[in-house]
Amino acid sequence: MLSDPQGAFVYVLNKANKVERRPVRTGDVTSRGIVVAQGLSGNERVVLRAGGFLNPGDVVRPVMAPAPAGG
Numbered sequence: 131m132l133s134d135p136q137g138a139f140v141y142v143l144n145k146a147n148k149v150e151r152r153p154v155r156t157g158d159v160t161s162r163g164i165v166v167a168q169g170l171s172g173n174e175r176v177v178l179r180a181g182g183f184l185n186p187g188d189v190v191r192p193v194m195a196p197a198p199a200g201g
Contacts, residue, residue, distance in 0.1 A: 131156070131164055132181050140166070141177040141184055149177065149188040162198065 131140055139153050154169030178195055
């Protein structure tokens, strides 16, 4: 998760692996991370690493992260 003067956001990848900025509203902080309370539908591919080096419109080659244990 990233933030700037406009608020919290994440980067997601569209079908062409192009980076898109997605504003989010955060919820609770848990032992597993920060809950995204609003802004994602649940089926997006969210960029987990190196988001600070990306810009909307960049094309990337995704590497799928393993699913978290227990969830």
